[in-house]
Amino acid sequence: MLKDIIENNQNYQPGLSIDCVIFGFHDNHLKVLLIKVPRSTKSSLPGGFIPIDQDIDTAAVTVLNSRTGVEGVFLRQFATFGKISRNDQHFGKNVLEYLKIEEEKGKWLTQRFVTIGYYALVDFLKIIPNPVNHDEIVEWIDHKEVPELILDHKEILDKALDTLRTELNLMPVGYNLLPEKxxxxxxxxxxxxxxxxxxxxxxxxxxxxxxxxxxxxxxxxxxxxxxxxxxxxxxxxxxxxxxxxxxxxxx
Amino acid sequence: MLKDIIENNQNYQPGLSIDCVIFGFHDNHLKVLLIKVPRSTKSSLPGGFIPIDQDIDTAAVTVLNSRTGVEGVFLRQFATFGKISRNDQHFGKNVLEYLKIEEEKGKWLTQRFVTIGYYALVDFLKIIPNPVNHDEIVEWIDHKEVPELILDHKEILDKALDTLRTELNLMPVGYNLLPEKxxxxxxxxxxxxxxxxxxxxxxxxxxxxxxxxxxxxxxxxxxxxxxxxxxxxxxxxxxxxxxxxxxxxxx
DNA sequence: CATAAATGTGTTATTATGACGCAATGTACT
DNA sequence: AGTACATTGCGTCATAATAACACATTTATG
Missing domain, CATH: 1.10.10.10 (Winged helix-like DNA-binding domain superfamily/Winged helix DNA-binding domain)
Structure with missing residues (x-):
């Protein structure tokens, strides 16, 4: 999957990604959907790249939909993250070697990526966590028990929650997070x-x-x-x- | 300037730009700093590209500073714009020919650009509008009399104002827009x-x-x-x- | 059947808000 | 010089929103 994207990197917006903070509510606990890759000790937010022929909002919907199977949910862009150090060393030589990617094409991936953060509010019960790659684990984690995350994903998550907290004063929340009754x-x-x-x-x-x-x-x-x-x-x-x-x- | 950037495009984040909505207040009117290029009928927001070795926030400060000469002002990221159609045809063949840019390098510029919007609140009297290019006109325009803008800059401006309006409920405003007394x-x-x-x-x-x-x-x-x-x-x-x-x- | 834990429905004091009155100040005009 | 007028400064009053709290009701549990 990642290899496919890199091989066909001319089909994707360079240096730009999307990360989604997907909130759910279950058993009176606020949960966040996280991805765990077995070989890594850290978890990550579900994210993806942006096809050059798609609006960024559309790409975000695609990321969300491919991970959760739900459609028509509350999805909102909240911030864009672009510190130069944010993905230093993330895809190191070893990863590129593992994926059998030649150095030239690897540059597409190892450059600084700017990521656009979206947060989603979804009905926990309607979600079918869907691993896009066979070795991934997609799981709901209580927001108070979030483990160590890759890159600046913790910062992204915190900012999402902070945004949601502020927006609670501007809009009603609940329709997307609670069941019908x-x-x-x-x-x-x-x-x-x-x-x-x-x-x-x-x-x-x-x-x-x-x-x-x-x-x-x-x-x-x-x-x-x-x-x-x-x-x-x-x-x-x-x-x-x-x-x-x-x-x-x-x- | 633009030609320099394109010639050395490997020094800049591809497909990504920054646009600043710079608000000032003078004579009891809210003003916006706009750029006018003589050959064009439309104005634009002051913007720029992102050096690959700079945080996006730093790049935004640079854009603002190079246009207004002020430092340490209120600058805040408010949204990122990435519709696929947003810069269709903006740098057309004629512009590339005019700048004497070869087609291959022109691709760097003509691809879809995603832009990160920042808004700034500045003290009108401390500002020295500074044209980066010799043929530009940098001027304050009453926000009620904004002329036609390029691309989706009107949408960006509107969103900035809307954000400012909302944030008026969350924070005090004025220190950056009014004189000392x-x-x-x-x-x-x-x-x-x-x-x-x-x-x-x-x-x-x-x-x-x-x-x-x-x-x-x-x-x-x-x-x-x-x-x-x-x-x-x-x-x-x-x-x-x-x-x-x-x-x-x-x- | 008493207890504990939660829900449903209040009250009251305080504060914030919206609508408005009126005197004081300083310009401009006759 | 004197008056009209626009604007500021400092209020009032009725109403709404908020915070703090009291008490009765319901239902599983021992």
Whole structure:
């Protein structure tokens, strides 16, 4: 796969890549989709290269889709990373030798790569992690337990989370991360996880319902300990409207 | 200059450029620094290419500095643009012929370029617009009177303004755009211009002073019609603190 | 059947916001 | 010189948003 790309590097945008931070929410934990290559001790964000005949946004959708199988999800560009040292030595001579790539073509790969970061919010349950290469492991990792990552991928991940945290003040979040029916405590837990702080139960309910994007269902969650919480769903129409216009701003 | 870059294109990141939206504020109007090339009917944003041995942020500072002569200003990356059609036909055969560039090397330039957008906030009065090429005209244009721009530069400019508008809710703005001493009505006008809406005088004063970044000076503006407004300055220490921690957020 | 842990639904005090009143200041015109 | 006018400075008041907290309800568990 990588060898194919290098051999046909004239079909790809040189020196430019895409990395996706794919967020999911499951079991009240925020998860990130990571790739593990057996020969390496470090994990990485799912990424890819950009065909010269594709918009970068389209290429990002392709990366996301090829890894998760989902379509039509929330995907947003958040930053571009281009320190000169960011991929020093990453594809060293040994890797090129291993892949049987001649030095001249290897230059395409070993130059400094600038990478465009996208973050995605996906429904954990609809995802089928898909290893593009046979020896890869694609897995969900709790965002609090992210192992050492290659290159500057940790920085990219942190920036994605920071962006998401900021955007929580500008837009509603949840439609893409929660199942069709969910409870307020689940939604609150999502907010708390992203913000990394506790929120007051009662104030959260008031504020989130005031946005006007929730529909209270005549149904309670089953098989739970203690009092069964009510189920809600998003009013997609109003949700999209608020997404488009943004939450009420300060000025 | 452009010819030099193409001739030595191995020294530059291929297929990648930087474009800067440089905002200034003067005479109660928000201005944008634009480049006009005499032979072209369209203007453009000041931009440049990325030396392979420079961080992209550094390259952006270089672009800004070479155009305006200022250093240490507010510069922020806001988005990356990479539609495949974005520079179709921009450097056509005629341009290459004009620059006497052989076809093979011209490919470096005529491929799809992805551009990284940065926006800067600068003190209008400290700027010395500097044409890098002898036949360029560098000028401040009122943001409401921006002429037709090349490529997708209008889209880039709009996105920059939109980002600035959003960030007004997250951080204080003004230190980089106003002179040392300024009046509240001037600061309000800046906010109104960016937000493109009228604000109430009295409520604005209350809200802006509550942030705690202003120092009221014992001095009034001179040579003004009507009642002379008081002068203020920013408390740089507190300003930077708020910039770092952000304005109080919703959640 | 009492307990523990969670949910549903409030109240209250404080603060922030939006809409507006009015006096003070300084220019410009008669 | 005196008055009209635009603009600033400093308020008020009603309403909305927020933070902190109280209490009853539901349901698994021992």
């Amino acid at each position: 969910f409870t307020i405590p689940e939604l609150q837990k999502l907010y708390e996880t992203i913000l990394d702080k506790k929120l007051d139960r009662r104030n959260f309910l008031r504020k989130i319902t005031n946005i006007g994007i929730l529909t209270k269902l005549d149904e309670k969650k089953s098989n739970v300990a203690h009092k069964a919480p009510n189920l809600y769903s998003f009013d997609k129409e109003k949700y999209d409207e608020v997404l488009k216009n943004g939450l009420t701003q300060g000025w | 300024f009046t509240i009505p001037e600061l309000q006008k800046l906010y109104e211009t960016i937000l493109d809406k009228k604000l109430d005088r009295r409520n604005f004063l209350r809200k802006i002073t509550n942030i705690g970044i202003l120092t009221k000076l014992d001095e009034k503006k001179s040579n003004v019609a009507h009642k002379a407004p008081n002068l203020y300055s920013f408390d740089k220490e507190k300003y930077d603190e708020v910039l770092k921690n952000g304005l109080t957020q919703g959640w």
